[in-house]
Amino acid sequence: MTAANALMSLRTPPSRLRQARRQLLETGELGAGLLDARLHASWQRSRAYGLAPEGRPQGVPHASAAQLARALEQRRALLAQARPVMEFVAEQVRASDSLVILADPQGMLLHALGDDGFADKAARVALRPGAVWLEQWRGTNAIGTALADGRPVVINGAEHYLERNGFLTCAAAPIVDPSGALLGVLDISGDRRGYHPHTLGLARSAARMIEHQLFVARHGGGLVLRLHSRPEGLDTVTEGLLALADDGLILGANGLGLEWLGLAPSALGRCTVEAALGLRMQELLADVHGAHGSQPRRLQRVDGSLIYGRLDGARPQQPRPRVAPPAATALLTTAPPASAPAPDALSALDTGDAAVHKLIERARRVLAKPIALLLQGESGVGKELLARACHQSGPRRAGPFVAINCAALPEHLIEAELFGHRPGAFTGALKDGAPGLLRQAHGGTLFLDEIGDMPLALQARLLRVLQERQVSPLGGGQPVAVDFALICASHRRLREEVDAQRFREDLYYRINGLSLQLPPLRERSDFAALVQRLLTEAEPSCSVSVEPDVLALLARHRWPGNLRQLANVLRTCCALLDADEAQIGWSHLPDDMAEELQALARAEHVQPEQEQEKKEEAPLELDLRQASSRCVQQALALAQGNRSEAARRLGVSRNTLYRKMREAGLDDRLDARLDGRLNARLHGQLD
Ligand SMILES: Nc1ncnc2c1ncn2[C@@H]1O[C@H](COP(=O)(O)OP(=O)(O)OP(=O)(O)O)[C@@H](O)[C@H]1O
DSSP states (O other): OOGGGSOOBOOOOHHHHHHHHHHHHHHSOOOTTSSOHHHHHHHHHHHHTTOOTTSOOOSOOBOOHHHHHHHHHHTHHHHHHHHHHHHHHHHHTTTSSEEEEEEOTTSBEEEEEEOHHHHHHHHTTTOSTTBBOOHHHHOSOHHHHHHHHSSOEEEEGGGSSSGGGTTEEEEEEEEEOTTSOEEEEEEEEEEGGGOOTTHHHHHHHHHHHHHHHHHHHHHTTSEEEEEESSGGGTTSTTSEEEEEOTTOBEEEEOHHHHHHHTOOGGGTTTOBHHHHHSOOHHHHHHHHHSTTOOOOEEEEOTTSOEEEEEEESOOOSSOOOSSOOSSOOBOOOBSSOTTSOOOOHHHHHOSSOHHHHHHHHHHHHHTTSSOOEEEEOSTTSSHHHHHHHHHHHSTTTBSOEEEEETTTSOHHHHHHHHHOBOTTSSTTOOTTOBOOHHHHTTTSEEEEETGGGSOHHHHHHHHHHHHHOEEOOBTOOOOEEOOOEEEEEESSOHHHHHHTTSSOHHHHHHHOSEEEEOOOGGGOSOHHHHHHHHHHHHOTTSOOEEOHHHHHHHHHSOOTTHHHHHHHHHHHHHHHSOTTOOEEOGGGSOHHHHHHHHHHHHHHHTHHHHHHHHHHTOOHHHHHHHHHHHHHHHHHHHTTTOHHHHHHHHTSOHHHHHHHHHHTTOOTTOOOSOOHHHHHHHHHHHO
């Protein structure tokens, strides 16, 4: 293990902390020697940010619900891997007044799980999703400090710079993706009195588990070299993982893979396994294809020490050139080994709509050709899903699928994220430099989502990479050859962006080998099949359906959020089903959706009656209120006072029923809270 990754637990004697704090308050300075060097550095940074130890944080940004939802969407690949791990960890620390928290690289809390009682207490210092916990706003704290120096850390009690956070004990570990980029932090926070020295180990193991899963999701279909100091450590979460090209180039790694070989992230895409282990790739490949399958073999590291390694996966059929021919970028793909029959991910998307069928067939024809795909359509229509399916159904499926959301990257970081950077290339650059996402896509598919949002200056650089097929990292260094298939997507009409001079015409033609327009959900003719597919995804273990009248109304809704919105609604409906229910009806719809569908039904069926009412010129408002009150009374009587049943009979949500009851003065003891069962489920859902 390198020193940089040794566990960091900053337990400082309380007397020293008191002395340091007094000194800080009295003189505004922090003398040397009182605190551990790392804690000292963090307190100094907090002081330099102008924070007062006894004060409250001022002007801290906090994401709105919409911003948080967007951040969750942008980080969905991370969340998909992190959620199950967080649930597992939350189970381990249950009943210990703790929260398991995931934060993004900007310190924003994305997701939190744990004790409700402690969550309330933590919320008082804004330790909840949407809050930002960078050191610059909240001083020394585990999330902010782990992000600031990129290492696992415990910040316990009064080690927090702000006194108001002194009731917390927090352990945090950074999460790094297979290209060495920082993705966020996994943190376990609890009441200071419950401090346990093993919590840091738990946070660190959880971060490793997530990194392991991220590696498998990105590189699992290709050549993977597993490393461990003991053969029985292979195939466990403590193994190091390296993704290799067929010529031995190291394309990606988990943190442990880099540690075992003593490599920095900047070695990815540059260093070969031969240079790192003195072993020819042909020998490793011979292991995979040998009569007995791949067995662990002893390998020698550059320092002479021994390690066990085993190569798994399929050998790409064609050796990839280190420098690709200067043709247009090819169309590529990940998934199972090339030797296995390819599962046709594209066919799975063909659920009966004629326009979608046609575009899938067109995409299929160019999969193996050097033609870049441009996917267009409203947000949520399935552009990324289609891109992944193209990758999985094409000849490059054994390589990585690297998706980049050009709209989500902060503008000042896009360049470094895409092209990589040399150590110290700019303020805030990673100590070891970074290879950049374009090089991570080598051998696979590069998916540039929301390419219409890429700044013009970067468009010029990207165009150069696509033409020359080599990347030059920020801060200089040798250009590196890259070979990937290109798929771009945008919800904007790119042709119009070109006309408005917001998008370069030459880049437009380069990325638009074949343009495919995905239809919005409201125009698709396969609504029922899509619903069934989404229900199967939401509840794989049982077969859930939708009541026909509800399905018919859902099909007529406009769905501004397209398939993403439909998938969310169906997931919520499934969560609201009782254990013995398998059919979604009115009572399972989220309130806002039920109300919108009611309005739709009324608009479609009640219109002639309304016209009639207008003609009769009745005192409309009074009549409606009386009619509403009568209906509510009747429904409650028929349901024998059961409000859920009454709401069902009226075809409105429980909230609407409560409102109508209140308007009609029907129940002064009205308790508008959701009943316990729904409440519990909603919590489960939000968690
Ligand atoms: N054909 C489909 N079947 C099932 N689910 C789908 C389908 N198409 C899209 N989805 C689901 O809808 C959601 C949105 O899909 P996706 O992210 O691919 O859309 P998008 O067009 O790329 O959106 P954006 O433009 O906002 O990035 C995802 O959860 C995806 O799994």
